[in-house]
Amino acid sequence: MAGTDSSQPINLAPTPAIILCEPQLGENIGSAARAMANFGLWDLRLVSPxxxxPNEKAVAAASKADHVLERVTVYDTLEAAIADLTLVYATTARSRDMQKEVYGPEEAxxxxxxHIAGGKKAGLLFGRERWGLLNDEVAMADAIVTLPVEAAFASLNIAQAVLLMSYEFRRTSDAGRALPFEVEHEPAPRTELVGLFEHLEGVLDQSGFFTTEVKKPSMVNNLRTALTRGRFSSQxxxxxxxxxxxxxxxxERPNPNRQKPQKPGQPKD
Structure with missing residues (x-):
C-alpha cells in the first residue's frame, strides 16, 4: 500500500518491544521491522539470529524502516532480552502443557x-520460523497470546504475526480503549524474576529435588509458570x-540432635 509521507517525523512513543527468538532468515527480520514501522512500533530485539x-537481506526487506533497524538490539539469551520488561506475552498457536492465561490479540x-501508559515496559515474544517458541521460553512469559487462525492451517510467517499484533496494538491505543490492567504494586523487572528462578532451581538441584533428568525440564517449566503468575514485586x-x-x-547445617549412625560392632552408649 503506497502513501508514505516522508516529511512526517518519526514517532518514538513508548510501545511494546518485539522479541524474535532465534530468527533464521534476514528477510523475515526485515519484514517484521517494516510491519512494526507501519504501526508505530520501533523496539526490535533479536535473540541469537x-x-x-547486521544483515543485508533484512535491510532490503525492511523497505526503508531504517529507524527500526538502527535501533535493533541483539542478545545471547531470552533472559537478557526481556530483563527490563515487567509484562511479557508469548505468541503461539499451539496448546501448551502449562497453566497460563490465554488472551486474544485485542485483550492482550x-x-x-x-501497562505502557502507566510508565512500564511490555514485550511480545515470537518464535522461530520452523517450530515457534520452546516450552521453556513460553514459561518465561506472563501469558499466551493466540491469534484466531484456522486450526487446520495455523502456522503464520513471523512477519505476518508481528504485523497483526502491531496493528492490533495501534488500533487499541488509538481508539483509547486500553483495557484495565491494574496491579496492587509495581511488578519486579524480569531480570529479578530470572534471578529467583535460578536461585530456587540451584537449591533444588543440590537437595536432590529433581529425581530424574528426563522430568527436570517439565518440572522447571511448571515452577517458572507458577512463579511468573504471581507477578511479584522486587520486595x-x-x-x-x-x-x-x-x-x-x-x-546444610548439621543437626546436633541427630544421632550418628553406629559402625558395625560399636557398643551402644
Whole structure:
C-alpha cells in the first residue's frame, strides 16, 4: 500500500518491544521491522539470529524502516532480552502443557497499552520460523497470546504475526480503549524474576529435588509458570530469595540432635 509521507517525523512513543527468538532468515527480520514501522512500533530485539546481525537481506526487506533497524538490539539469551520488561506475552498457536492465561490479540493489546501508559515496559515474544517458541521460553512469559487462525492451517510467517499484533496494538491505543490492567504494586523487572528462578532451581538441584533428568525440564517449566503468575514485586522477590537461602543454610547445617549412625560392632552408649 503506497502513501508514505516522508516529511512526517518519526514517532518514538513508548510501545511494546518485539522479541524474535532465534530468527533464521534476514528477510523475515526485515519484514517484521517494516510491519512494526507501519504501526508505530520501533523496539526490535533479536535473540541469537542464525545469520548474525547486521544483515543485508533484512535491510532490503525492511523497505526503508531504517529507524527500526538502527535501533535493533541483539542478545545471547531470552533472559537478557526481556530483563527490563515487567509484562511479557508469548505468541503461539499451539496448546501448551502449562497453566497460563490465554488472551486474544485485542485483550492482550489493551493490557499492554494500559501497562505502557502507566510508565512500564511490555514485550511480545515470537518464535522461530520452523517450530515457534520452546516450552521453556513460553514459561518465561506472563501469558499466551493466540491469534484466531484456522486450526487446520495455523502456522503464520513471523512477519505476518508481528504485523497483526502491531496493528492490533495501534488500533487499541488509538481508539483509547486500553483495557484495565491494574496491579496492587509495581511488578519486579524480569531480570529479578530470572534471578529467583535460578536461585530456587540451584537449591533444588543440590537437595536432590529433581529425581530424574528426563522430568527436570517439565518440572522447571511448571515452577517458572507458577512463579511468573504471581507477578511479584522486587520486595517480594527479595523476601522469597531470603526464604530460599534460609532453607538452604538449614539444609546444610548439621543437626546436633541427630544421632550418628553406629559402625558395625560399636557398643551402644
Amino acid at each position: 542464525r545469520d548474525g546481525w 493489546s489493551g493490557a499492554m497499552a494500559a 517480594e522477590i527479595r523476601t522469597l530469595r531470603g526464604v530460599i537461602s534460609s532453607i538452604d543454610r538449614r539444609h
